[in-house]
Amino acid sequence: MENNISNFMEALLSINRIAARQILESSTSIDRISFIENVVIPALERIGKGWQDGVFALSQVYMAGRICEELIDEILPPGDPDRKDQPKMAICVLSDRHKLGKTIVYSLLRSSGFDLLDYGTMEVEELVERIKNDKIEIILVSVLMLHSALKVKHLKEKLDALNLDVKIVVGGAPFRFDKQLWQEVGADAMCSTASEAVLVIKNVMDGSL
Template sequence: MSHREAGERLLQNAGTLAEKITEKQYRLQPDLMERFGPIGKIRTKEDSRYSLSYLAESVLVKSPSLFTHYISWLKVLLAGYRVSAEDLEVNLQLIKESLEEEFEHPYLEFLLEYLEMGIEATRQSESHRSFIHASLPYGLEAQAYVQHLLHNQRKEAFELLETELDAGASIRDLYRYIFQPAQYEIGRLWQQSEISVGQEHFCTAATQSFISRLYSRWLLQPNQGKRLVAACVGSEQHEIGLRMLTDVFEMEGWDTYYLGANVPNGSIVEAIGLHESDVVAISVTMTYHLHLAKDLIQRIRSHAETAHVKIMVGGYPFNIDKELWRAVGADGYAPGAEEAVAVAERLLIHPVSLDNMSAASESGKG
């Protein structure tokens, strides 16, 4: 029996377990109904299922840091809804109790090892530092950009971008030093309940529209005769990072085929073959979609016409665990668009093995 089997079994039973855990918590803490009402019980069930899914994925790929990072993130998010760290710890202890009832050894050992780390994470203090700092390149401009968006000032936000371009900034500078940290910062503000879901969506939509409006100002390199297919896995909706990555490849002279989100695996494999892709970029934001990335990679490898294609992965879970790309079967990983171009070029020039690809990724940074 393995970590993989334990994780897969937990994924299969997450829904049923979440129901049981929620009922237990509301019996143990009857004040929860008074504090949060019926909707609170529904959300407790949803959060329990997410926690179980994150735990399962972490065990599947043998990466406890994925689960502990999630619990630390969840603790901050729930605090904005008046759910205390103690409430969260009670929930995790009930998850432990339910796992002990439902799972036998050695499955249970794998799950409890990671769960205990998550419980400990509820007792740690969290950092709330901004992703934008005046000391960073274009830091002041990024701060102003976020403030314009938060105050519904789309016109002023776009004028700021045009001013920077006229002053000598490149589109890639805007992507790396304004758009990317701005998206992280907006996500942080939402997590801490400082802005609403509606504001978060508005800011993201505004940035996406600005990206489209800036196409006419691109500076393109000569065509390199190389092809990239880029897609998000499963039902991922966080696609703006992958879109910027695809744009940077296009600026470097690659032919790119951006598929975006909600594309079935079969269609992705078909597109790779149809466009005779050299490299595939797969984006994962939600940790509970990691198994979908692994499934997609296996499917790409299993088709004769796509088996040769080099596969890069990126996104939030891969930034937490820098070795995670190995677990899903990819050829490499890059933390951002600029690094991705370097890794892709290196993969095509030197078809490196999984044992030394990490060095290629690291050397592409900066």
């Protein structure tokens, strides 16, 4: 796996789409979601850290993100047509431009048989309106920046003020870095990976959350 991560990282840093795709295609021993979670995400995180440490340029971070976006769009499985009985759900990126995590969670949930709306990138006010109008019962929120994560608190306050009974499920880097943050902002659950979302939704459905 370590070899895969460093080769994939090298392909991204040299903006070599062909090499990145070849590494993905030759990794036949793991499924595509595992490839994303065990190779793509660690590679992007190391590149992000390298940028923070002054080793890589922001343009490299940007191009690495773009290449992964293109690859992920192609490889994620299509929606499962056999939808299950389920609460009304939507997913969004809150006040942030980091869309990859949301795209992965959205596709994974759809391919696991869940139906959900994709709100794209939202600010708190418009998100509350959409939740109210669409009668959403579970809102999945993805953020990658701390200041966006803190806005979940504002979202929770607005939903409470309107007496809307909505479960807030959050995910993304700030919540993985600070394990208490999801509770501090008033979320109902936090997921470290896209796959965990399936379990959380099942818990909401059986009333244990």
